[in-house]
Amino acid sequence: MDTPLLELWNISKFFPGVVANDKVNLKLHQGEILALLGENGAGKSTLVKMIYGVNSPSEGAIMWNNREVTISSPNQARAMGIGMVFQHFSVFETLTVLENIQLGLDKEFLDSVSDLRKLIIDKSEQYKLHVDPDRYVHSLSIGERQRVEILRCLIQDVKLLILDEPTSVLAPQEIEGLFEVLNQLSSEGCAILFISHKLKEVTSLCHRAVILRGGKVTGECDPTKETPNSIARMMVGDETQLSESYPKTETTDVILKTNNLTLSPSHPFGCGLENVNLQLRTGEIFGLAGVAGNGQEDLLAVLSGEDTRSNADSIQWQQINIGDWDAGKRRELGLAYVPANRLGQGAVPEMSLEENTLLTHSRALSSRGVINFPKLKQLAQQLISHNQVKCRNENSQAKSLSGGNLQKFIMGREVAQQPKVLICAHPTWGVDIGAASAIHRQLIALRDSGTAILVVSEDIDELFILCDRLAAIYEGQVSDAVKTSNTSIDQIGEWIAGGFVSHAEVANA
Numbered sequence: 229m230d231t232p233l234l235e236l237w238n239i240s241k242f243f244p245g246v247v248a249n250d251k252v253n254l255k256l257h258q259g260e261i262l263a264l265l266g267e268n269g270a271g272k273s274t275l276v277k278m279i280y281g282v283n284s285p286s287e288g289a290i291m292w293n294n295r296e297v298t299i300s301s302p303n304q305a306r307a308m309g310i311g312m313v314f315q316h317f318s319v320f321e322t323l324t325v326l327e328n329i330q331l332g333l334d335k336e337f338l339d340s341v342s343d344l345r346k347l348i349i350d351k352s353e354q355y356k357l358h359v360d361p362d363r364y365v366h367s368l369s370i371g372e373r374q375r376v377e378i379l380r381c382l383i384q385d386v387k388l389l390i391l392d393e394p395t396s397v398l399a400p401q402e403i404e405g406l407f408e409v410l411n412q413l414s415s416e417g418c419a420i421l422f423i424s425h426k427l428k429e430v431t432s433l434c435h436r437a438v439i440l441r442g443g444k445v446t447g448e449c450d451p452t453k454e455t456p457n458s459i460a461r462m463m464v465g466d467e468t469q470l471s472e473s474y475p476k477t478e479t480t481d482v483i484l485k486t487n488n489l490t491l492s493p494s495h496p497f498g499c500g501l502e503n504v505n506l507q508l509r510t511g512e513i514f515g516l517a518g519v520a521g522n523g524q525e526d527l528l529a530v531l532s533g534e535d536t537r538s539n540a541d542s543i544q545w546q547q548i549n550i551g552d553w554d555a556g557k558r559r560e561l562g563l564a565y566v567p568a569n570r571l572g573q574g575a576v577p578e579m580s581l582e583e584n585t586l587l588t589h590s591r592a593l594s595s596r597g598v599i600n601f602p603k604l605k606q607l608a609q610q611l612i613s614h615n616q617v618k619c620r621n622e623n624s625q626a627k628s629l630s631g632g633n634l635q636k637f638i639m640g641r642e643v644a645q646q647p648k649v650l651i652c653a654h655p656t657w658g659v660d661i662g663a664a665s666a667i668h669r670q671l672i673a674l675r676d677s678g679t680a681i682l683v684v685s686e687d688i689d690e691l692f693i694l695c696d697r698l699a700a701i702y703e704g705q706v707s708d709a710v711k712t713s714n715t716s717i718d719q720i721g722e723w724i725a726g727g728f729v730s731h732a733e734v735a736n737a
């Protein structure tokens with residue numbers, strides 16, 4: 229075989245008290261699509277960050293085209309032809325899409341481009357990654373931000389493209405589009421390093437898969453000859469319980485409902501909400517499917533109380549009008565919330581896990597304004613152990629956790645409140661297959677204890693596994709609800725593309 233484009237020789241990375249990578253050896257050839265797999269905290273992100281020059285190895289060597297290199301910054305990595313799409317977005321919220329893309333490009337490249345806006349529009353059409361170059365990033369949904377990240381790499385020629393869970397918030401059609409792009413890039417000789425917890429994607433896209441466990445390479449396989457289940461077993465061992473389907477329930481007591489909830493967009497490019505009538509019932513999981521950017525963010529903000537612009541009576545908690553209540557007051561009623569943006573909104577990155585626990589448990593942990601610190605510590609420790617959050621201890625900063633481990637922590641923190649209503653966006657985003665099953669079981673147990681749960685997600689497969697009833701959101705409008713057992717993935721797929729807006733036949737639940 230020809231010389232590898234990239235070779236890692238005995239690469240190790242140590243953080244205080246943690247061996248994130250332990251003598252990793254890896255080869256990647258031109259045009260190869262290599263999957264990097266492993267449980268949360270296995271060391272995947274740390275490894276690719278060293279290839280992209282974000283971190284430097286503690287030990288070992290990186291070879292690029294058969295020559296040893298020191299990649300000391302992302303700028304250098306980009307100059308070498310290495311592009312990376314991060315799990316936590318690296319775009320600046322106060323800049324436009326165009327400005328963000330411009331920032332990441334080398335001066336020589338920019339000098340050679342006469343019209344960057346046009347180039348962005350052309351590339352976004354070519355790769356079906358639609359986004360307006362003049363929009364401010366803070367006004368973009370999570371899915372749209374990810375498109376910017378991907379576009380940013382594709383604008384400049386890349387020899388190696390690293391993608392850290394690129395599909396977790398993309399809709400099925402967008403994933404197909406992305407895979408077409410990746411296959412095309414691969415056929416043009418670009419190597420691709422693909423981190424994903426979605427094993428179905430790995431078997432359909434990747435040529436080879438390397439498995440990490442506890443920072444070490446523990447296996448390798450040809451994913452085209454494996455099934456998602458057999459790969460999952462290589463990753464998590466035989467003892468971990470994996471997701472099945474769960475019995476559906478039917479309940480009638482409405483606890484939270486919206487009445488013709490209509491809201492102008494919260495920013496010039498938002499889509500707002502139009503006559504949304506949702507009903508959440510106690511003891512059920514209600515799933516809202518949709519492609520990012522169709523009003524989910526507005527709906528989540530208005531239901532959680534982060535946005536209080538709605539009329540008081542357009543949101544009702546049993547008989548109480550709460551549309552103009554703030555988030556704190558709604559939490560006192562028994563509402564818990566897991567936002568889509570886990571680092572920044574779901575957790576304060578610089579705060580410890582203990583402090584982040586206090587953020588949403590302050591009422592239970594204080595009396596007359598005095599915080600019970602021993603109890604807080606105990607709760608934070610419990611959240612870490614019950615949810616198998618891999619970290620040093622409760623004093624670890626939220627930002628030091630791997631993506632999936634932070635998600636497990638935030639989910640566990642909200643579930644631990646035993647809320648009456650839980651609103652959660654992408655509950656298993658970035659979570660490995662074993663932990664995703666554990667979160668599913670947690671949600672089902674919460675449902676069975678009487679909590680009304682709203683799951684907003686783009687992962688239709690997951691919604692079918694979890695939810696008792698489903699609806700779709702499209703351009704700020706929400707379809708009628710349907711029992712999961714009365715619908716199909718195809719039908720919900722049509723609805724998320726707007727198929728219900730014409731009020732075609734809808735099986736009311």
Ligand SMILES: Nc1ncnc2c1ncn2[C@@H]1O[C@H](COP(=O)(O)OP(=O)(O)OP(=O)(O)O)[C@@H](O)[C@H]1O
Nearest residue numbers: 243248268269270271272273274628630631632633
């Ligand atoms: N800056 C840091 N400081 C301390 N520990 C860190 C830091 N970055 C990563 N770690 C630790 O290194 C280990 C590997 O983390 P990494 O993010 O590479 O895992 P991962 O396989 O990418 O996980 P996930 O699938 O959840 O994203 C984890 O235990 C993590 O807590």
